Amino acid sequence: MLETSARLLRLLSLLQTHRDWTGTELAERLDVTPRTVRNDVERLRTLGYPVHATRGAAGGYRLGAGASLPPLLLDDEEAVAVAVGLRTAAGGSVSGIEETSLRALAKLEQVLPHHLRRRVNALQTYTVPVPGQDGPRVDADVLTTIAAACRDHERLRFDYRDHAGAATLRNVEPYRMVHRGRRWYLVAWDTQREDWRIFRVDRIAPRTPAGPRFTPRPLPDEDVAEFVSARVSAAPWRTRVRVTVHAPAAEIAARVPGFAGSVEPVDDTTCVFVTGSQDPASLAAWLGLLGADFTVHDAPEVVPHLRALADRFARAAGGE
Template identity: 70%
Template sequence: MLETSMRLLRLLALLQIPNDWNGATLAERLDVSTRTVRNDIERLRQLGYPVHATRGTAGGYRLGAGASLPPLLLDDEEAVAVTIGLRTAAAGGIAGIEETALRALTKLEQVLPNRLRRRVNALQTYTVVVPGDGTGPRVGAETLTAIAAACRDHERIRFDYRDHSGGESRRVAEPYRLINWGRRWYLVAYDIDRSDWRTFRVDRLTPKPPAGPRFTPRELPQDVTDRVTRSVAAAAWRFRASVVVHASAESLGARVPPAAGAIEAIDDTTCVLHTGADSPEVLAINIGQLALHGFDFTVTDPPELVELLRSLADRYRRAISAGSTPNHNAREIAAGSIDVEDQ
């Protein structure tokens, strides 16, 4: 009986690899006859595993989806990945799944071998999570799954939407992609009434079921992720600037992330970066990154940003002219300060 049980587990592990396994290959892997393989397949079916069979020279066995979830076999790396994922989900930004994730995590950790439990616990113990600048909005799991199903089935959705200024409107859209950026979720959809692509924050929309009717999918813009990062960043900017960069748009785009702003080519050696931030100080720091990347640039507006950059430039000049003694830095390190090598 023990030998049969071990063989069934090995067979189940093979079937969980997406493939059409013919009887001869399975028999060779398990070192048994094809008749034994057929009998073991039937045992798995009796245990609730939906093992499908196809006839013909290219046929074979494949593990399918059933009405209920049968036990799964995970290798070491998969078990560690699932455990870490559940711990992250238990403290994540999707409302309604924390308790469910915690229950699943408890069940999984109870059966983890000691060697894997030690790996997971070590990662949890010696990892420090740095809090973000805010808790961020929470999105209901039902909302995400409903939108994802509409994307999959190509069904229009209706929803009430609240924009950043608090205005509310009823929207009808063709959903295409859900994009997760940090703790926020965004829906990329084609707005029917506005006849254009739009990006919606999922935490600001309230679905109005039922979904439908079905639609013929349009060609999705290739730079859909870049479009989202640009539009999201731009929508949050309070201060904006257009910086003339003395480099080609291609070279700047290779070094600057899409969230930094939109790049407009002027000629082969000049382009404009349309960027922004919540404050002139943050904007000055962001623009300063251009110099670190080796780009020369010119800033002419807004006036408060120009003045701030001039003040920073004077401060940098004074820092160079005054000079700093290496012994001063050495005393700080000796006194217990931590040297950050990579920020």
């Protein structure tokens, strides 16, 4: 049988798994009597842990939320995940939580066992950020305001700046936030335009108070992340191109990231790739990386750049 202090820690660990436990189940796990479980639950309550109990045949114990935050128990993998997340948040895309994240990280690293601290430090040391990938910073209060509106099914009113800087007042039913790359996006039903819209969260300035509650409607796509990726990828394209690629669709799809465009099979040896770019010259270079022959459709502005690249490569191959 475990000593009382060790048993309390084990009991707390079980209760933190976010499930209901019967007294019998806990007694079996801890190798004690149900009466001892009841006594240990009372000890946890005196320490500030809000352990809720329900009576009856289907009754049991569950750890609830209290008025203050009691200490948490984390296993090794959870501790590493939290430490890495805090380090990322300290220099990430959410503004206003950098100092708080560093304070929390200092507390966590102080009590991390040596072998876990080595894992976290190794990840930090041997992870190199890619230059030029910094995105716009998002205020943490804006994120929490939007998340609460999504959770409570409350309409959201906010001032929104478009890519040109023009501001409009929007009234929406918020549903999901998607973190893609270094940006946050809100998927919402625009009540004025009566259509689904995607908003960059860094361009949102919420107004208070929140609007009335709404009845949720079906999402535009079961895969909300894919819905956002497809819309966001295509939105900024000034030059859009459709090409027939003389290679299997699976082969081309494996070579291009999902946000770069769409790949649709034609037959076993041919597919159609739809993509785009702000710059026709960059788009021509990108198509050259497909690693297969292709035919361009409906994008005459790309053709001169393809010819220029072909001439340049021919000169390079000829030693000129």
